Amino acid sequence: MKQLIGIALGATLATAAQAQETVVWWDFLSGGDGVRMKSLIEDFNAAHEGEIAIDATTLEWGVPFYSKVQTSVAVGEAPDIMTYHASRIPLAVSQGVIQPITDADWEQMGLSQEDFAEATWNAVTVDGKQYAVPLDTHPIVLYYNRELLKKAGRLNEDGTPMGLDSREGFEETLAALKDAGVEYPLGSVTADGNFMYRTIYSFMGQQDGELLTDGEFLAGDNAEKLQNALTVLQEWTKNQWQSTYTDYPATVALFTSGEAAMMINGVWEVPTMKDLADEGRLFDWGAVELPVIFDHASTYADSHAFAIPANNGVDEGTAKRDAVLEVMSWISKNSLFWATAGHIPANSGVTASEEYSQMEPNATYSSLTANMIFDPQSEFSGVAGPMFDVMSTYFVPTLNGEMDPAKAVEEIQYELNDM
Template structure:
């Protein structure tokens, strides 16, 4: 009887030890929110599936996709305030200043970077700076998604407007690019360049790029359009309004129409985001598209510069809910794995932010991404302001004046005067 008791006690101890061991190695579930739809959504779901398969029994991502823009960011803020935000989420770099001011993002600490096996040297300076506030990082860049120039190789070639390396002629100067536009116009093309001129928030990308090509900035300290920056904005608007007035660019064109004008062959040039690359690839694979390419936007002023934003990964600061060390380690593993496996993400047209991926032979052979990868050296992000970023008030103000100006119904000088007054009135 005594022996049975001893055995029973020993067995109980073994079971208890086993339970503790199993608990220590229990699978961590990482609650994930994103705002990715369309081609982005398809690719991210595949990455999540691949991660879960490779980490079976250790970490699983439980992902939810929410509505892009203001609805997403409003939900994050309200959820973080009551400790109900996810463990991690996608976040636009342009929205980080506002999020930090609201106290809803956790710092990505030096120890976190070390644990992930990532560092500042792995990122382009502008991309790293975009997630940095007061020398602290609040997100891990996943990509950059700039605007690019899409072009119809067949039409340009037929009109002797391709260079020997198969790119549009005239990308290095205003005179050169306008010569290409006019060459297409003379060849009978109604609208050589398709632009989203009915949406001022979208056209901000092109306008701000042209400002940056003059070393202009939207915000200096706490002042909008200080010094000669108003003049540089006016210069940008005058160029674009001139293209519209000369019939070189589409008028009052919304986003779907701009893309359709290009894909139908009616407009041989299109300025749009890299996220439309999957559209072009799919149509080409279906035999419904001409030979096409995409390159960095033309240098209209002094030097290359292109507006961009970044998808990043951020960790919410959940009020009253501290993350366990095990959960935190799992979140860092997810972010690290996504960065190091972002070559697949590039098939969505984006440029992976993690340098070793973009420097790989595989990426350098990926077209058209490799053709516009040079833009990484010339990126310009939103000003670091709580008023900036996706769906921010800056865009609302400027859109009101950009649309009539780009469509020949308002003078650029008048638009700039009104924009400067209203932006500074937001402060």
Template sequence: MARMLGAAMGAIIAAGVFATAAQAQETVTWWDFLSGGDGVRMKQLISDFNAEHEGEITIDATTLEWGTPFYSKVRTSAAIGEGPDIMTYHASRIPLAVSQGILQQITPEDWETMGLSEADYAPATWDAVTVDGKQYAVPFDTHPIVLYYNKDALAEAGLLTEDGKPMGLDSREGFEATLKGLKEAGAEFPLASTTADGTFMFRTIYSLMGQQDGELMSDGEFLAGDNAEKLQNALAVLQGWTNDGLQTTYTDYPATVALFTSGESPLMINGVWEVPTMIDLKEQGKLFEWGAVELPVIFDHPATYADSHSFAIPANSGKEMSAEKKAAVLEVMSWMAKNSLFWATAGHIPAYGPVTESADYQGMQPNATYSSVTENMIFDPKSTLAGVAGPIYDVMSTYFVPTLNGEMEPAEAVEEIKYELNDLQ
């Protein structure tokens, strides 16, 4: 009898332990590289997720330094099984990460569990997280460059269309006429561009290459065939604007923003992440009427460089993720995608289609105006040398800066770039 009671008591205790384990809260270790306004917004999303999933899942988040430091830490940590459960990752870095074996595949079963699918994303965005037919991240946004404009200055110069956009967005001749019109109206430099930073200017240059159907890499070779000529064409246009005083010279990032927000330069090419800056200044009564649109068509058709913040799962060496942990991670990624409307307040375009198609998003300005860019996006070439802080940027930046500022001929710059890029392989 005592033996039977003991066995029964043991079964009760065991059942209690298993019940407790089944209801145990999963802690998801999270790393990101988001600072400034992005960081503030992501922290809010994490807080909202934790509140909604109280007692079930909690995100334990850490923010690390953006760029090379972040990706170096991910690689070394994953190699010893000490990486996070989930992390933010630039889509442009995925080919390198896959070659290093540090990302887990997001399997078809994972997508089904998350309630997400290829149909929910723009083709270019989906392709950006795909390597050899497999997906390695869940896209969260796209963050292209756009053309910011001073509506007041354009209206005063008679260069604003009836629908409140700059004139001349559909051709090189038209856009250059707008630049010259603004100069005649008194703007010393009509267009503010970050011409002191070739890495940043890659975005504009690559966009103009894409408008000619140019590719930085094809069949494993950089600037093969007529792609070198297309890069030269892009550089020649931008250099011409500088030489004619239509674009700022040797201007760093803060100065570019300052020239636009002060009203000195009525136009600016910059990332969508500056939208919150403009909104805040306008609400404070410190900014003119403004807008943001897709880049002008300088060559054959619209094309704009973009990258994507995405969520990835590191392949932590020797550390298999439990089924419970995996379920929690998938819930985090799914929830973030479906609740990304708030992320749009950072200027980014949510990658999840049902959000950008919603009435709430379509009512956001200027976001809804420039969201058309998702139909014309081009991402970095799929190369282990590409992506944020990748070596191809270092090579090109060396030649972009003097060329854009009129101190080197485009043809010479392209010749040097082509040689050095192919020498990296």
């Protein structure tokens, strides 16, 4: 009898073990992002114990990640789910490395277009099909040191910098900071054209400029709008309002040390600021939407999203698909914690919550979702893509005052269209 009970119990345990679905996961999230995502994964696994378990691996960001994805899909060894930049979706579709998210999938996840900002939804849509579930939007913002702004007489009563509504007003703030003895009124990543693309594209968007129109780069007056953006930034350099030939780590160091009063950087640096402040090693700081330098507010953004690889020759099966959909749905609906990484959750239900409205500086700059612009939809676009590389070559010398903006635009226009 005991033997029969033992056999029955063993069979039950075996069935339970077989019922748990393991979801193989790849991401490119490190630093503060990575810590928070690992915590979310732990929470998911705890909530789905015995049903679904995420087996996560973090790979190197950028070209190495996307090259590995392409190779693994081709040989049928891709993960079940992966993080992806929305800006890379058109290229991924042309390469055949990701699957569409079908109407039935969205219904099963309990998500729909209404749960996302229009620009974010459109960024993962190609030819009327959706290819990813957006997790966040991660724009660039203006970080600022309230103490230095107050010393320069350029701090509003609400604790934000003066002059955010016009070029004239913002340049008055830059000049006042310089006159007050601040070495760098603005810290910018001027040694990396790939990063500065974000600021330049934002300033183009403030003029309703487009990089790509009907398959042509910088068509019509868009070349002039790019030149306008480059000219402003070069003038800031010549007036010694902006740091020159500064790489990413140095830019963050200039701001956190108090040598730069303001900094343009991604929302992903919010954890850095919060951690330093909690340790008592940072001044009174804030972050807000970019200043309006041209006609209206506009800010570059990208989106971390979840995509399902089109794993060559592999039949994922219904159980696996259901598990993957549950992973994407659960993390989307529980992405409030992800906002502590500085990102703006893509799920509008999360950003509309009372809890999110109390998060700072997130709640202050989250209004920029109404003004954000994504990369043009092209296989040449996207993080670490060829369009970034072409423009980067000319952005660095131009921003640092060593190349005429008109000449830079002429070369950029030729090379982009030559692609």
